[in-house]
Amino acid sequence: ESGCGKSVAALSIMQLVPCPPGRIVDGEILFRRDGVGASLDLAALPARGKQMQNIRGNEIAMIYQEPMASLNPAMTVAQQLMEVPILHLGASEQTARASAETILSDVHIPDPERIMASYPHQISGGQQQRVVIAMALLANPSLLLLDEPTNFLDLDGLSWLEGWLHRFRGAVILVSHDRDFLDRVVTRVVEIENYRLQDYQGGFVDYIQKKRVRTKQLERQFRFEEELLAFEAEAIQDRRDAATDPSASLNR
Numbered sequence: 001e002s003g004c005g006k007s008v009a010a011l012s013i014m015q016l017v018p019c020p021p022g023r024i025v026d027g028e029i030l031f032r033r034d035g036v037g038a039s040l041d042l043a044a045l046p047a048r049g050k051q052m053q054n055i056r057g058n059e060i061a062m063i064y065q066e067p068m069a070s071l072n073p074a075m076t077v078a079q080q081l082m083e084v085p086i087l088h089l090g091a092s093e094q095t096a097r098a099s100a101e102t103i104l105s106d107v108h109i110p111d112p113e114r115i116m117a118s119y120p121h122q123i124s125g126g127q128q129q130r131v132v133i134a135m136a137l138l139a140n141p142s143l144l145l146l147d148e149p150t151n152f153l154d155l156d157g158l159s160w161l162e163g164w165l166h167r168f169r170g171a172v173i174l175v176s177h178d179r180d181f182l183d184r185v186v187t188r189v190v191e192i193e194n195y196r197l198q199d200y201q202g203g204f205v206d207y208i209q210k211k212r213v214r215t216k217q218l219e220r221q222f223r224f225e226e227e228l229l230a231f232e233a234e235a236i237q238d239r240r241d242a243a244t245d246p247s248a249s250l251n252r
Contacts, residue, residue, distance in 0.1 A: 004192040004195055007147050007175060008022070010145045010173065010175055011062075012024060013031075013042060013060065015045065015052050016056075016062075024043045028043055029043040031055070031059075031143065033055075042055070057087075058139045059141055059143065060143045060144075060145065061136035061144055062146075062147065063129075063132050063144070067129045068120060070132045070135065073121060074119075076116065076118065076119055077116050077117075077118055077119070077120065078100060081096075081100035081104070082097055082099075084138040084139055085099050100134075101113070103134040104134055106134070106137075107134045107137075107160070115127065126152050126153050126154055129151075129152040129157070133149070143170060144168065144171070144172050144173075145172075145173050146172065147175045148175060148177070149176070150176060158181065162181070162184055162185055165185045166185065198214075
C-alpha cells in the first residue's frame, strides 16, 4: 500500500528517521554483524553515536527510491564514488578511483570514464540508479536495503538487477510494488497492510496462497459487519419512529 510505512521501516533500520518528529517507541532491530556471533539491537543505539555511524554505509547500505536524493548535484560522479572507500575503508585517492571505475563496469555502465567526469544531472535516470547502486556496493555491505529500485530502470536494467541480486552474497531487504519482479528475486515476502506487518513465512507462491485465504476471511468479516450495520440502521430507525409515533411503533 502507498504511504503505509515501507520506506520508513527501511530508514528505521539505518536510524535515519528524523527525530523529532519520528522516533522508535517499541521493538527491536536485531542485526548479526558479519553473519556470526550475537545479534546487535540497532534500535537501542544512539542514531548519532560512533557505533551506528560505523555500521551505516559500511555494514548496512541503502539505495533510496529517488536516486537524485543520494547524489550531490555539485559533485562529479567520480568524487561521490571515491568518497565511499576513502571515508569507510581508509583508501587512498588512487585506490578509490580504481575501485570506482571497477564498480561502474560491474554495474554495466557504458563508458565509465565519461560517467565519472559527469555531474548527476548530465546522466540518465537509469544511469543515476546504477551509480547509486555502485556507491552502496563499494563498501561491501553485509545488508543492503533497496527502496523501489526498479522505478528508473529500463528492461535491460531490470534484467541486470535481477541477475545481480541472485549473485549478491549478503542479505537484501527489497521494498517494491513490482510483484512480478519480487516473484523472481525474493525468498520471503512480508507485506505491510493497514499499517500492520504481515509475515507470510515463505516465497511469493506461499504469499499468494496465504493472501487468498486471508482475503476470503476478510470477505466473511465484511459480510458480517455489513449485516451488523444494516441491523443497527434498522434499530436506529425504529427508535426514531417510536419517538415520533409511539403507538405505531408498538403495533409494529
